[in-house]
Amino acid sequence: MCQVEEEYSGPLEKTSLPTVSKKCMKCKESTAVLIIRVGDAFCRDCFREYFVHKFRAMLGKNRVIFPGEKVLLAVSGGPASSSMLTQVQEGLSRDAPKKLRFAPGIIYIDEGGACDQNAEEREKTLSQMEAIFRKTGFPYHIVSLEQVFSLPNSVLEPVSCGPERPGSSYKAAVDQYLQQKEVNQRQGQLATEEAQDAVAHLSVQASQVSPEHKQALEKLFSSLKTLTARQDMLQTLRQHLILHTARLNGYSKVMMGDSCTRLAIRLLSNISLGRGASLAVDTGFSDPRYGDVVIVRPMRDYSSKEIAFYNRLFGVRSLFISGLGTKTSDKASIQQLTESFVIKLQADFPSTVSTIYRTSEKLHTACPPQTSGAVAADKCLLCLCAVCNKADAASASHASLISERLSRGELGMEAKIDPASCCPSGTLDPFSCQREGQGCGEGGSCTAGRAPAPADLKSLLCYSCRLTVKDMAAEDTLPPYITSEAEKRWNRAQLKEEVREFLLEDEDEEVG
Amino acid sequence: MPVQCSSCACSRAVLKRPKTGHSLCKGCFFWAFEEETHRTITSARLFDRGETVAIGASGGKDSTVLAYVLKVLNERYDYGLNLLLLSVDEGITGYRDHSLEAVKRNQQQYDLPLKIVSYEELYGWTMDAIVKQVGVKNNCTFCGVFRRQALDRGAVMLNVDKICTGHNADDVAETVLMNVLRGDVARLNRCTAVSTAGGGSDGVVPRCKPLKYAYEKEIVLYAYFKKLHYFSTECVYSPNAYRGHARAFLKDLEAVRPSAIADVIHSGENLSLKEGVKMPVQGTCSRCGYISSQALCKSCVLLEGLNRGLPKLGIGKHHRLHGRILARQPLTPVEEEKMKTLEF
Numbered sequence: 001m002c003q004v005e006e007e008y009s010g011p012l013e014k015t016s017l018p019t020v021s022k023k024c025m026k027c028k029e030s031t032a033v034l035i036i037r038v039g040d041a042f043c044r045d046c047f048r049e050y051f052v053h054k055f056r057a058m059l060g061k062n063r064v065i066f067p068g069e070k071v072l073l074a075v076s077g078g079p080a081s082s083s084m085l086t087q088v089q090e091g092l093s094r095d096a097p098k099k100l101r102f103a104p105g106i107i108y109i110d111e112g113g114a115c116d117q118n119a120e121e122r123e124k125t126l127s128q129m130e131a132i133f134r135k136t137g138f139p140y141h142i143v144s145l146e147q148v149f150s151l152p153n154s155v156l157e158p159v160s161c162g163p164e165r166p167g168s169s170y171k172a173a174v175d176q177y178l179q180q181k182e183v184n185q186r187q188g189q190l191a192t193e194e195a196q197d198a199v200a201h202l203s204v205q206a207s208q209v210s211p212e213h214k215q216a217l218e219k220l221f222s223s224l225k226t227l228t229a230r231q232d233m234l235q236t237l238r239q240h241l242i243l244h245t246a247r248l249n250g251y252s253k254v255m256m257g258d259s260c261t262r263l264a265i266r267l268l269s270n271i272s273l274g275r276g277a278s279l280a281v282d283t284g285f286s287d288p289r290y291g292d293v294v295i296v297r298p299m300r301d302y303s304s305k306e307i308a309f310y311n312r313l314f315g316v317r318s319l320f321i322s323g324l325g326t327k328t329s330d331k332a333s334i335q336q337l338t339e340s341f342v343i344k345l346q347a348d349f350p351s352t353v354s355t356i357y358r359t360s361e362k363l364h365t366a367c368p369p370q371t372s373g374a375v376a377a378d379k380c381l382l383c384l385c386a387v388c389n390k391a392d393a394a395s396a397s398h399a400s401l402i403s404e405r406l407s408r409g410e411l412g413m414e415a416k417i418d419p420a421s422c423c424p425s426g427t428l429d430p431f432s433c434q435r436e437g438q439g440c441g442e443g444g445s446c447t448a449g450r451a452p453a454p455a456d457l458k459s460l461l462c463y464s465c466r467l468t469v470k471d472m473a474a475e476d477t478l479p480p481y482i483t484s485e486a487e488k489r490w491n492r493a494q495l496k497e498e499v500r501e502f503l504l505e506d507e508d509e510e511v512g
Numbered sequence: 513m514p515v516q517c518s519s520c521a522c523s524r525a526v527l528k529r530p531k532t533g534h535s536l537c538k539g540c541f542f543w544a545f546e547e548e549t550h551r552t553i554t555s556a557r558l559f560d561r562g563e564t565v566a567i568g569a570s571g572g573k574d575s576t577v578l579a580y581v582l583k584v585l586n587e588r589y590d591y592g593l594n595l596l597l598l599s600v601d602e603g604i605t606g607y608r609d610h611s612l613e614a615v616k617r618n619q620q621q622y623d624l625p626l627k628i629v630s631y632e633e634l635y636g637w638t639m640d641a642i643v644k645q646v647g648v649k650n651n652c653t654f655c656g657v658f659r660r661q662a663l664d665r666g667a668v669m670l671n672v673d674k675i676c677t678g679h680n681a682d683d684v685a686e687t688v689l690m691n692v693l694r695g696d697v698a699r700l701n702r703c704t705a706v707s708t709a710g711g712g713s714d715g716v717v718p719r720c721k722p723l724k725y726a727y728e729k730e731i732v733l734y735a736y737f738k739k740l741h742y743f744s745t746e747c748v749y750s751p752n753a754y755r756g757h758a759r760a761f762l763k764d765l766e767a768v769r770p771s772a773i774a775d776v777i778h779s780g781e782n783l784s785l786k787e788g789v790k791m792p793v794q795g796t797c798s799r800c801g802y803i804s805s806q807a808l809c810k811s812c813v814l815l816e817g818l819n820r821g822l823p824k825l826g827i828g829k830h831h832r833l834h835g836r837i838l839a840r841q842p843l844t845p846v847e848e849e850k851m852k853t854l855e856f
C-alpha cells in the first residue's frame with residue numbers, strides 16, 4: 001500500500017557547501033576561524049564570547065541554581081563534560097562579568113570494572129583525571145562502579161521534594177547569599193570555595209576496590225545477556241552512585257554535560273527502549289525525579305560540533321576512555337545503533353539533531369510524578385521514574401504480555417471467557433487487567449488464589465527497566481541495595497493486601 | 513532434533529515467533545495470532561454488533577490477512593458484523609491489474625462482497641493522467657492525498673459505519689519514529705491511536721487498525737502457512753525520505769531486540785504534550801467539507817491545480833492563493849508561470 005499518507009513536507013534540507021565568508025559575522029573585523037552553521041562564521045574571540053555567554057544564559061534563564069548552593073559536576077572525561085567544567089571555572093573566576101555564585105564539586109565514576117579495563121589502564125585514567133581535577137581547586141570525588149555493592153537501601157527510597165520554591169525565594173536566596181558574603185569578608189574568612197577544598201577528597205582509588213566487589217561487578221555484567229541491557233544497567237548504577245555521593249556531601253544539584261546532540265540521540269534511543277513516558281525528565285533541562293537532588297543539563301544548547309571547536313581552540317583537555325561497546329560494531333546495541341543512525345543522518349541533513357531536540361521541549365510526562373509525598377510503589381525501583389501502570393488492556397504492554405502467554409500455552413484453546421476469574425483485585429501484576437469482562441484471564445493462569453511469585457522484581461519496575469532485567473540470566477547478581485529494597489517493597493505491598501479490607505480509604509503510604 | 517511447540521507441548525514446532533521468540537506449531541501459531549487480534553478488537557471496543565465494516569483491501573499481505581482473520585473472528589466470536597471489501601483503483605496501468613486480481617480472489621475465497629471505487633469516478637482523473645501532467649517525481653503527493661480520501665469517499669458512498677485498514681505494528685512504530693525525526697509533535701501524539709473517530713483528518717467515517725500490534729513478519733508467516741494469496745503492492749514510487757530512514761532504522765532495531773517494535777509503540781502511547789504546545793487548528797474545507805487546517809483541503813488544491821493546468825499549486829505551500837481559488841479568480845501571469853514549471 002502506498003505509504004505516503006502523511007502530508008508531504010518540503011524536500012529535506014541537504015548539506016550544501018557553505019560559502020566561506022572571510023570575515024567574522026559578529027565583529028565584522030577579524031578573520032573568521034570557524035563556521036558553526038551555514039552562514040555563522042566567527043572569529044576566535046567572538047566565538048569564545050558566544051560560547052561563554054550561552055552557558056550563563058542557560059543558567060540565568062532557568063534560575064534553578066541558587067547562590068551559594070553546592071553543585072556537583074558529573075565529569076566523565078569526555079569533551080562535553082570537560083567543556084562544562086571549564087565553563088564553571090570561567091564563570092567563577094573573579095573577573096567574570098556575571099559571576100556564577102554557587103559552590104562546585106566534581107564527581108568522576110570509574111567504570112573500568114564493567115568495561116574490561118585492566119588495572120593498569122584504570123590507574124592511568126584515574127591519575128589523568130585527578131590531575132585535571134586538582135588544577136581546578138574544586139573538591140572532587142572519585143567513585144568506582146564497584147561501590148554499588150556497598151550502597152545503602154536509602155538510595156532508592158523516594159524523598160518527597162519539599163514545597164516548591166516559589167520564584168520570589170530565588171531573590172531571597174540571593175540576598176541572603178550577599179549578606180553572608182559581606183560577613184565573611186569582614187571577618188576575613190576564607191571564601192566558601194576554598195573552605196570546601198579542605199573538606200573534599202572522598203576519593204577511592206581503583207587499587208582500593210575490594211576483590212569481592214570486583215568479582216561481583218563482573219558477575220553482574222556477565223549476567224546481562226545483551227549489550228543493550230549492559231549499557232542501560234551501567235547508566236542506572238552510575239546515576240545511583242552520583243545521587244548517593246551528592247546526598248552524602250550535601251550537594252542539592254548535579255550538573256550533567258549532555259550536549260544537544262547527545263540528548264537528541266538519547267531521546268530517540270529511549271523511545272526505542274520503551275521509555276516514552278519518561279522522555280521529559282530524561283532529556284529536559286532539569287530532572288526532578290530524585291526529589292532532594294535535582295539534575296540539571298546546562299550544556300543542552302551546544303552541539304557536539306561547537307563543543308569540539310571550543311575545546312580545540314581553547315585547549316580544553318578531554319580523555320578518550322574506552323567504555324562498554326567501544327570495540328563492538330555500531331549495531332551491537334539499541335543505544336549504539338541509534339547514535340550512529342542520528343550522526344549519519346545529521347551529516348546528510350544538518351537539521352536532524354535540532355529537530356529531534358525541539359521535540360523534547362514539547363513533551364512532558366504522561367504520568368507526572370506527584371508533587372508531594374511521592375509513594376514508593378509508584379516509582380520504578382531502578383530508574384526512579386514514575387511507573388505508570390495504567391493497566392489498560394488496550395495498550396502495547398498488555399498486548400505483548402498476551403503474546404507471551406499465548407505462546408507459552410497459558411491461555412488455552414478450550415478456555416472460555418470468565419470475567420469473574422480474571423485477575424483478582426490486588427494482584428501485583430502490573431499488567432493486571434482492570435477492565436471487567438474483557439477476558440484477560442482466560443484459562444487458569446491468571447485466576448484467583450494465585451500465590452504471588454517470591455518478590456518478582458519486574459513488578460516493581462517501569463516498562464523499560466523490565467526489558468533490561470528480562471535480558472538478565474540471574475537477578476541475584478544485582479547489588480544488595482536493589483534486591484533488599486525490592487524485598488522491602490514487596491513485603492509492604494503484601495502486608496497492605498492483608499489488611500486491605502480494614503482500611504477505610506486508600507491512603508497513600510507515608511514517606512519514611 | 514525436532515523442537516516441540518512451547519504452547520501445546522505435544523506437536524512439533526514449525527516456526528519461531530518473531531515477536532516473542534517462542535517455537536510454535538502451526539495450529540498454536542494460528543490460534544495465538546487470531547486471539548491477539550481478537551483481544552485488540554475487544555479491549556479497544558473497535559466494533560459494535562450490527563455494524564457494516566469496510567476492509568480497505570489493496571490485495572497486499574496486510575489487508576489480505578486482515579480480511580481473512582476478521583472473517584474468522586466474526587464467526588468464531590459472533591461479532592455480528594457485516595463485512596465487505598473496499599478497493600481503490602487509482603488507474604495506474606499495469607499496477608493495479610494484478611492487485612485487483614488478488615482482491616477479487618479474496619472476495620471469492622472469503623465470500624465477502626467487494627466494491628471497487630476508481631479515481632476517475634471520485635476525482636475525474638486517473639493516476640496515469642496525473643503522472644502525465646505532474647511527472648513521476650511529484651505524483652506520490654497526489655497518490656497519498658487522494659488515496660486517503662478515496663477510501664473515505666467510497667465508504668460514504670456505500671453507507672458503511674467503519675473502515676478498518678491493514679496497518680500493522682511495524683507501520684505504527686515507523687510512524688512514531690518518523691514523526692520524531694521530522695519534529696511533528698501533533699502527529700506524534702495521534703499516530704498510535706488504534707481507532708479514530710469520524711470527522712478526523714482521515715475523513716468522516718471512523719477508522720481502526722485491528723492489526724496494530726501484529727508484527728509484519730508474523731503477518732507474512734500467517735499468510736504463508738494459511739496459503740493466502742496476495743500481491744506485493746509496494747507503491748511503485750519510492751516512499752518519502754523520512755519514512756525511508758525510519759523504516760531502515762526500525763528494521764535494525766528489531767534485529768538487535770525483537771521487542772523493539774512493541775517498545776516503540778509503547779513509548780508512543782505514553783507520550784504526552786506539554787500544555788500550550790500549539791496544535792494545528794482543525795477546520796473544514798470550504799469546497800468539499802473535509803477536515804482541513806486551511807481554507808481548502810489538500811485534495812481540492814491538488815485538483816484545482818490539475819484542472820487549471822498549474823500542477824505546482826498543490827505541491828508547495830500556497831495558502832495565500834486559496835481565497836482566489838475559492839472565488840474562481842485567475843492568478844497573475846507571474847504566479848501562473850511559477851505554478852507551471854515542474855521538474856520531471
Ligand SMILES: [Zn+2]
Pocket residue numbers: 024025026027028029030042043044045046047
Ligand atoms: Zn569577531
Ligand SMILES: [Zn+2]
Pocket residue numbers: 380381382383384385461462463464465466
Ligand atoms: Zn525504570
Ligand SMILES: [Zn+2]
Pocket residue numbers: 517518519520521522523536537538539540541
Ligand atoms: Zn502447539
Ligand SMILES: [Zn+2]
Pocket residue numbers: 002003004651652653655656747748749
Ligand atoms: Zn505513491
Ligand SMILES: [Zn+2]
Pocket residue numbers: 797798799800801802808809810811812813
Ligand atoms: Zn476539499
